[in-house]
Amino acid sequence: MPMKMEIDLDEEVGFYEQTIFSQVSEEADNLENADVPETSAHEAEHVEPVGLDEKFSISDVYINEKEAYEAYRSYGYNLAFSVRKDHHSYWPNFRNLKSKDFVCSKASFKKLPDLNIQRKYRRSDTRTGCPAMVRFTVDEAGYWKVKKFIENHNHDLPRPEDRHLLRSCRNMCDEKASVLKAMTDAGIRTIDAFSFLADEVGGVENIGFTMRDAYNFIQKIKRAKIELGDTNTLIELFKERQLNDNMFSWDVQKDEFDRLLNFFWVDVIGKIDYDCFGDVVIFDTSYRLNKYNLVCAPFVGVNNHWQNILLVVAFLSEETIESFTWVFTTFVRMMGEKQPITIYTDQDQAMARAIEVALPHSRHRLCQWHIRKKAPSKVSCYNTNNKVKGLFNKCLSRCDSEEEFENAWAELIIQGNLQDHVWLKDLYRIRNKWSTAFNKDYFSMDILSTHTVRTT
Structure with a gap:
């Protein structure tokens, strides 16, 4: 745990900001009219940024916000804590930034949620009111200097080998994003593409982002691809089919922006076959659509003649725990709450976790x-x-x-x-x-x- 350290390099600005700002402006004018040696001017124009591998220093000067943030972020990475941007203030003219705080990600506390508002998920609050922070002031020349620095944390820091998971230290460069997109467009699963990139750089701790980041990146691309017209046509097709077949069932899952994520359907033949031969089910995710790169996920059974029978068809935009849980939960609901005795899948951890949640009474077997x-x-x-x-x-x-x-x-x-x-x-x-x-x-x-x- 770092030694407690709190430094205030300048006096706190009080209520007389206008007066102080006037004084600063007057001093700036005097400096502008004064004779300044050429060497000093040259040095001021070429302030060297602090590299990511150097330690954070309270005496260093930075030429912009990006360099100041990168210096503190690098310091946080070395100590294994995540950094986020916090409060900032402006001079009275509201044009020039006066100061800005960068804090530990566990600083302060979140507002208490309104319990009267129903939410599907409520995230747990991981903040501890951590005091660790740095405050930068910006002078008239635009240089960033440390005004206040608090080093101590009130929580345990992650292990150094886990620091690549810190949010502020994760970043997907354009080169890796391009490779990831090209591989998934070619039909390679996101998890396999991520593993390939990780092997290329010597492990997941060196790739610069997590598997979840990779899934989110690919999912964002997929969501942008699914055209609204195709979504409406699909839903209209389901509705028309249901009018002609009372036992036809379907469901779709959308995101917070009302964009299609996953969809599922089963007809009367599938329900009858499942009622007769639904003790053992095979769930296969080997196939994909060419246009939207959706995963085709059929539920297959075996009849009394040892023939494969198609029970249900689902299409998924992502192979995550949430998507698989939605599919298995919908499957059980559509099939009269009957769970299979045994379900066969490939060796996918997200699928296994989803089966534990949605099919607790089924025996999960691997191919x-x-x-x-x-x-x-x-x-x-x-x-x-x-x-x-x-x-x-x-x-x-x-x-x-x-x-x-x-x-x-x-x-x-x-x-x-x-x-x-x-x-x-x-x-x-x-x-x-x-x-x-x-x-x-x-x-x-x-x-x-x-x-x-x-x-x-």
């Missing part, structure tokens, strides 16, 4: 095809050590009990010397979702992949 596909690139000895490959495949679907799985997994780790393998540790943590040994007690039709189903 083994996706896991097998990742194994060669994640585990290097998978391709060279046949015993490791055989044990891995055995853990997937050829263990008859949990005890047999644990023994096979332990031997796999020893054979491949994989005790510290991160991907395998994460996979083992969710073993109940992909290994058949942990799912003998739930009806699943012995399905192993979301892409293929057994046929006669």
